Amino acid sequence: MNLGAWVRSVSAKFLHGETAAAEIDAELREHLALRADDLERSGMSRADAERTARIEFGGVERFRDDSYEALGGNSLDTLLQDARFSLRVLRKSPGFVVAAVVTLALAIGANAVVFGILNALVLRPLPVPNPKTLWAVENFDSYPNYIDLRDRNRSFESLAAWKMVFTAMDTGNDPESVWAYAASGNYFDVLGLKPSLGRLFHPSDERGANSAPYVVLIWSYWHSRFHEDPGVLGRTVLLGKQPFTIIGVAPRGFGGTLIFGSPQFIIPIVNQEQVDGDDLLHARGNVQGIFEMLGHLKPGVTQAQAAADLNGINAYLEKTYPKEVPSHDYTPHHPGLYVFGTPAKAFLAGLMLLAGLILLAACANLGSLFAARAADRGREVALRLALGSSRRRIVRQLLTEAALVSLAGGAVGLATSILLLKRLSVWQPFPSAPIQIPVTPDAKVYLAAIALALISGVLFGIVPVRQIMHSNPYEVVKTSATGRATRRLTLRDVLLTLQIAICGVLVTASLVAVRGLVRSLHSHYGFEPRNAMIVDVDLSGGGYKGDRALEMQKRLVLAMQATPGIQAAGMATSYPPLIYAAATQTHIFREDAQDFRTENAAAAPFRYDVSPGYLAAAQTALLAGRDLSWHDDAAAPRVVIVNQTLARKLFGSAAGAVGRSLKLQDGSRVEIVGVVEDGKYFSVTEDQESAVFLPYLQSPARATDLVVRSNRDPQQEIRAIRSTARQLDAGLPVSVDSYNSFLGVALFPGRVATVALGIMGLMGGVLSITGIFGMAAYSVSRRLRELGIRMALGAQRREVLEAALGRAVKLLGIGSAAGLALGILASRVLASIVYQATPRDPFVLGGVVLIMTFLGLIATWIPAQRALAIDPLVLLREE
Amino acid sequence: MPEQAQILPGTLDLLILKAVSLGPLHGYGVLLRIGQISGQALLIEQGALYPALFRLVRQGLLTASWGTSENNRKAKFYELTATGRKRLREETEGWNRLATAIASALATRAEEV
Numbered sequence: 001m002n003l004g005a006w007v008r009s010v011s012a013k014f015l016h017g018e019t020a021a022a023e024i025d026a027e028l029r030e031h032l033a034l035r036a037d038d039l040e041r042s043g044m045s046r047a048d049a050e051r052t053a054r055i056e057f058g059g060v061e062r063f064r065d066d067s068y069e070a071l072g073g074n075s076l077d078t079l080l081q082d083a084r085f086s087l088r089v090l091r092k093s094p095g096f097v098v099a100a101v102v103t104l105a106l107a108i109g110a111n112a113v114v115f116g117i118l119n120a121l122v123l124r125p126l127p128v129p130n131p132k133t134l135w136a137v138e139n140f141d142s143y144p145n146y147i148d149l150r151d152r153n154r155s156f157e158s159l160a161a162w163k164m165v166f167t168a169m170d171t172g173n174d175p176e177s178v179w180a181y182a183a184s185g186n187y188f189d190v191l192g193l194k195p196s197l198g199r200l201f202h203p204s205d206e207r208g209a210n211s212a213p214y215v216v217l218i219w220s221y222w223h224s225r226f227h228e229d230p231g232v233l234g235r236t237v238l239l240g241k242q243p244f245t246i247i248g249v250a251p252r253g254f255g256g257t258l259i260f261g262s263p264q265f266i267i268p269i270v271n272q273e274q275v276d277g278d279d280l281l282h283a284r285g286n287v288q289g290i291f292e293m294l295g296h297l298k299p300g301v302t303q304a305q306a307a308a309d310l311n312g313i314n315a316y317l318e319k320t321y322p323k324e325v326p327s328h329d330y331t332p333h334h335p336g337l338y339v340f341g342t343p344a345k346a347f348l349a350g351l352m353l354l355a356g357l358i359l360l361a362a363c364a365n366l367g368s369l370f371a372a373r374a375a376d377r378g379r380e381v382a383l384r385l386a387l388g389s390s391r392r393r394i395v396r397q398l399l400t401e402a403a404l405v406s407l408a409g410g411a412v413g414l415a416t417s418i419l420l421l422k423r424l425s426v427w428q429p430f431p432s433a434p435i436q437i438p439v440t441p442d443a444k445v446y447l448a449a450i451a452l453a454l455i456s457g458v459l460f461g462i463v464p465v466r467q468i469m470h471s472n473p474y475e476v477v478k479t480s481a482t483g484r485a486t487r488r489l490t491l492r493d494v495l496l497t498l499q500i501a502i503c504g505v506l507v508t509a510s511l512v513a514v515r516g517l518v519r520s521l522h523s524h525y526g527f528e529p530r531n532a533m534i535v536d537v538d539l540s541g542g543g544y545k546g547d548r549a550l551e552m553q554k555r556l557v558l559a560m561q562a563t564p565g566i567q568a569a570g571m572a573t574s575y576p577p578l579i580y581a582a583a584t585q586t587h588i589f590r591e592d593a594q595d596f597r598t599e600n601a602a603a604a605p606f607r608y609d610v611s612p613g614y615l616a617a618a619q620t621a622l623l624a625g626r627d628l629s630w631h632d633d634a635a636a637p638r639v640v641i642v643n644q645t646l647a648r649k650l651f652g653s654a655a656g657a658v659g660r661s662l663k664l665q666d667g668s669r670v671e672i673v674g675v676v677e678d679g680k681y682f683s684v685t686e687d688q689e690s691a692v693f694l695p696y697l698q699s700p701a702r703a704t705d706l707v708v709r710s711n712r713d714p715q716q717e718i719r720a721i722r723s724t725a726r727q728l729d730a731g732l733p734v735s736v737d738s739y740n741s742f743l744g745v746a747l748f749p750g751r752v753a754t755v756a757l758g759i760m761g762l763m764g765g766v767l768s769i770t771g772i773f774g775m776a777a778y779s780v781s782r783r784l785r786e787l788g789i790r791m792a793l794g795a796q797r798r799e800v801l802e803a804a805l806g807r808a809v810k811l812l813g814i815g816s817a818a819g820l821a822l823g824i825l826a827s828r829v830l831a832s833i834v835y836q837a838t839p840r841d842p843f844v845l846g847g848v849v850l851i852m853t854f855l856g857l858i859a860t861w862i863p864a865q866r867a868l869a870i871d872p873l874v875l876l877r878e879e
Numbered sequence: 880m881p882e883q884a885q886i887l888p889g890t891l892d893l894l895i896l897k898a899v900s901l902g903p904l905h906g907y908g909v910l911l912r913i914g915q916i917s918g919q920a921l922l923i924e925q926g927a928l929y930p931a932l933f934r935l936v937r938q939g940l941l942t943a944s945w946g947t948s949e950n951n952r953k954a955k956f957y958e959l960t961a962t963g964r965k966r967l968r969e970e971t972e973g974w975n976r977l978a979t980a981i982a983s984a985l986a987t988r989a990e991e992v
Contacts, residue, residue, distance in 0.1 A: 034907040
């Protein structure tokens with residue numbers, strides 16, 4: 001085809017609009033007139049001549065169609081014509097249109113929401129240049145280790161690192177708790193960022209410890225706290241009561257390298273001691289020094305090569321500093337989702353699959369609806385075929401109808417999903433942690449929704465096509481288009497069974513999730529979160545360092561214990577179990593061990609450094625021996641309390657462990673003075689792990705989390721705690737929250753999974769009801785005559801119902817069974833996320849059967865009533 | 880009337896080009912001219928004529944303009960473009976080659992194989 005000519009004709013179409021169509025008609029008229037003239041000249045009458053001319057010409061309709069097509073610019077015209085006609089047709093059956101649009105909107109909306117989340121969390125790259133070559137390793141590491149890795153590696157262009165700091169910022173107005181990154185000097189250079197105001201810091205600013213008291217604000221914080229005031233440059237602020245200078249603002253849109261939470265500013269890591277209180281720059285053994293290391297890979301270096309490189313360097317460091325450097329297994333990944341990347345991706349992929357299934361079910365639903373309508377319009381189609389329209393034209397018009405419905409459904413679904421996504425992105429699931437899920441929709445989501453709408457339109461639009469292509473117009477016109485019940489399996493039956501099976505899968509999956517969640521809420525944690533508060537005390541923010549901090553910690557615990565109404569109080573110098581998935585593991589060795597390399601460790605328990613009273617406050621039962629006491633301090637012999645798993649593993653029983661000894665990785669010997677019950681430490685779904693509780697006085701640290709137990713009303717308890725803390729030091733930043741709300745973080749994935757699956761199950765249920773209802777109603781209405789005859793011949797109610805609904809119910813049964821089986825298989829996948837998801841639970845099986853039966857009853861209720869209410873006389877009379 | 884042969888698909892375009900090359904014509908005129916130059920031996924389906932004409936216009940081989948016919952009626956006249964003339968020449972050569980080849984194949988006698 002000549003492109004130039006085609007473009008010319010299309011533009012001519014646009015410029016001259018209707019005239020082209022009119023021209024064709026005019027030309028045709030002239031042709032017929034000329035032919036008639038000739039015939040007239042050969043002796044016919046004018047009327048006969050004109051008639052003959054027309055007959056000779058052949059099908060005028062087809063001529064018009066073919067001419068339109070030959071003109072080229074007509075495809076748009078035909079499309080508009082089809083669209084106008086389809087709108088007219090659809091307007092005549094509003095109920096059908098509404099049902100179809102709503103069904104599709106639900107399905108597409110679900111897909112759009114899931115895809116929006118997937119897009120924001122997994123697909124959207126970080127707002128830095130060249131994100132594809134940026135890789136991160138996420139192990140906790142120490143700062144001196146990082147320096148070695150940075151200098152010795154051959155895989156990265158440059159390696160940057162950062163850690164989180166929580167402190168208080170005082171700008172002179174009022175101090176507020178903030179969290180920030182402390183990053184290496186080359187952080188901004190490695191990421192390739194330019195400041196939006198002022199300057200960023202560079203390696204040249206690092207001249208030793210505490211040499212760079214600079215602050216680079218994150219743009220959103222500059223916007224919210226300082227109202228985009230350019231005068232902040234050069235201003236001095238106090239961080240942990242130490243002066244820092246604001247030197248610049250990071251580029252807009254950059255919020256650190258973690259997707260679900262952005263810091264408020266970034267300071268150089270060389271100054272971390274001032275905000276952390278502990279010197280981490282020289283502590284090779286302290287793996288809290290670095291949270292994440294990241295950098296661009298050199299061109300040509302693969303991820304596997306980089307991993308091998310880093311592991312090799314770490315092996316060398318292990319050998320050189322055996323007591324301080326634990327073994328690491330570096331697996332580089334793209335920064336953003338931290339350790340939650342893999343499970344999040346798996347879960348989202350699973351959700352997308354389920355949402356896709358829902359869309360498929362909706363398409364099956366709509367497909368059978370459209371097929372039913374097409375069968376109803378059999379007469380109209382037959383007439384059009386007989387009058388000369390091509391089958392292709394009719395099919396095109398039907399597809400346009402389907403496309404209109406699907407676009408409408410897609411638009412509604414997309415609009416709803418956008419609302420949901422926007423709400424989701426400002427939601428803070430944990431009020432105590434600055435975590436958000438930034439899922440604002442972008443162009444990809446819109447495109448995906450439109451694409452899905454069009455694809456679904458095609459899917460359910462082609463269902464009636466086969467019917468049309470094979471229908472014989474003369475047959476249909478002669479007889480009335482009644483459907484007889486056949487024993488053959490029709491396409492509609494298959495579609496309905498498919499829908500029900502999908503619903504079965506969804507219902508099974510959601511029941512499994514719900515059951516698992518219920519179980520997890522009642523499982524045994526090894527401590528009692530009810531009636532317990534976690535009090536986070538920011539000692540470094542309050543200016544306490546060294547021995548003053550130790551003393552303050554003891555005073556806090558004793559003061560809390562003495563407060564009226566408080567039953568028990570204790571302290572841990574790290575997060576208590578199950579909080580923020582932040583448990584630390586350590587290596588322990590047998591008492592006769594000489595070689596403290598990690599591979600010789602007897603066990604790798606979770607480690608908690610606690611005060612006396614902690615066990616009582618957490619209600620962790622003591623099985624043998626004694627609790628820690630204030631006499632177990634730095635001057636006394638070192639002691640430890642272990643959990644039952646560790647005691648059994650090393651010494652055979654709880655009682656047998658008391659009095660025995662162990663060695664820590666630094667070589668020091670500790671005596672076991674007590675054994676406590678087992679519990680959960682890192683995640684709710686973990687296998688039973690071992691744990692040790694060391695007295696904090698023998699390994700001091702500044703982080704302070706008090707566990708306070710009381711039977712009082714929570715509000716009163718919080719007030720009492722705050723006033724006790726204030727009495728000790730009014731300027732001490734203290735935050736209090738219930739243990740249960742912190743547990744919310746640990747249970748969050750399971751809860752999210754349950755909610756999501758529950759919603760999907762619900763949608764599947766709704767779709768099934770509409771599907772079964774549609775089929776049952778249609779089958780009853782088609783067979784009114786037959787049913788009437790049966791009743792007139794004396795059929796009982798039961799027999800009539802069986803005739804009318806038998807097929808639908810049979811399909812319901814088959815579909816449910818298939819869905820249940822598939823759902824059980826699929827639930828294995830769920831088990832990794834939803835705690836204790838056992839698909840073969842009788843509760844689940846029984847529940848699914850019950851729910852599907854219930855759905856079937858609801859759906860067939862109205863058609864059944866209609867079938868029973870048939871008055872055979874009335875029916876047979878009207879024909 | 881001599882035996883009328885069904886026109887092979889694809890040759891309609893060629894015949895139209897040839898007809899129009901002898902002078903600008905309107906649609907009905909093309910029909911008559913083809914009958915004339917083929918000695919009434921070719922049967923053209925009237926309804927297929929106009930789509931073919933429009934197609935040729937779209938391909939840039941013909942141009943169309945409104946004018947007045949012999950009986951003083953308004954009619955659309957088609958005439959060849961330069962490209963059309965070239966295409967006609969090419970197609971005619973191609974057709975002659977094809978016809979010669981087929982004719983010689985059909986004239987083969989048993990001994991010549």
